[in-house]
Amino acid sequence: MVPGEIWVRWQVIGKKGHMKDVLLKMTDIHKSYPMAGMQVDVLKGVDLDLESGGVLAVVGASGAGKSTLLHIIGALDRPTKGGYHYKDHDVFKCSDRELAGFRNSTIGFIFQFHHLLPEFTALENIMMPLMISGKAKKEEIREKAQTLLKEVGLENREFHRPSELSGGEQQRVAIARALANDPELILADEPTGNLDTQTSHSVFDLLVGLNSQRGMSMIFVTHNMELAKKAKHRLRLKDGVVLD
Numbered sequence: 001m002v003p004g005e006i007w008v009r010w011q012v013i014g015k016k017g018h019m020k021d022v023l024l025k026m027t028d029i030h031k032s033y034p035m036a037g038m039q040v041d042v043l044k045g046v047d048l049d050l051e052s053g054g055v056l057a058v059v060g061a062s063g064a065g066k067s068t069l070l071h072i073i074g075a076l077d078r079p080t081k082g083g084y085h086y087k088d089h090d091v092f093k094c095s096d097r098e099l100a101g102f103r104n105s106t107i108g109f110i111f112q113f114h115h116l117l118p119e120f121t122a123l124e125n126i127m128m129p130l131m132i133s134g135k136a137k138k139e140e141i142r143e144k145a146q147t148l149l150k151e152v153g154l155e156n157r158e159f160h161r162p163s164e165l166s167g168g169e170q171q172r173v174a175i176a177r178a179l180a181n182d183p184e185l186i187l188a189d190e191p192t193g194n195l196d197t198q199t200s201h202s203v204f205d206l207l208v209g210l211n212s213q214r215g216m217s218m219i220f221v222t223h224n225m226e227l228a229k230k231a232k233h234r235l236r237l238k239d240g241v242v243l244d
């Protein structure tokens, strides 16, 4: 059984569970790193809940631990201590292989810098996660990627490589790529961080629109309070603890 299948099976079990409106719940999350014989405590007991379909903005100064928290939510990293339930599942009781399945089938990541593959076209970048998951034929994958490109308003940029796209266009390709596997949860780390104000708002409105059309949940990190105010929930981190 491939990791994706393991997680899909779990999701079905999860839907029968009693936490059905709670998508994820984190309790007393700690993260420390050993550094030169000392210990750096980055997260110091963070609690976080999100309901299905909810949008949460994470704000806080540089170094507050926002990316660290997002990586733990996305199971890219394990906490030093603390509980994490996604639906009815105890996430960090999973093996690394199961966590990879969880990420591939459940989460779409959008990073501050788009991390598009430079040698591939916009369309091929979007096709990539679907090719990796191997769930469909190449022709179906191409059609799906074309639909996603249209959804982000870039149907006429299919054959452009990242260097032949503007910053806002690159970020929209990254959003389309994050949506390719129909994730339940989008995790976005400063998705508009390197864009001008107007493009930030249009990229952000695109994400919020996808949230209301598709009902997917979203957690995003931002330094922009105007964008943070558009989220239903906000979490402010300071020195590794939640302020409000």
Ligand SMILES: Nc1ncnc2c1ncn2[C@@H]1O[C@H](COP(=O)(O)OP(=O)(O)OP(=O)(O)O)[C@@H](O)[C@H]1O
Pocket: 033, 035, 040, 042, 060, 061, 062, 063, 064, 065, 066, 067, 068, 069
């Ligand atoms: N691998 C690591 N080893 C040691 N310290 C780390 C490591 N990763 C992060 N840190 C420290 O953890 C703190 C929080 O980092 P993090 O990237 O989560 O901050 P952030 O809130 O996302 O900041 P920014 O807004 O600048 O992106 C920082 O002080 C950083 O130096």
Ligand SMILES: [Mg+2]
Pocket: 066, 067, 068, 189
């Ligand atoms: Mg960060």
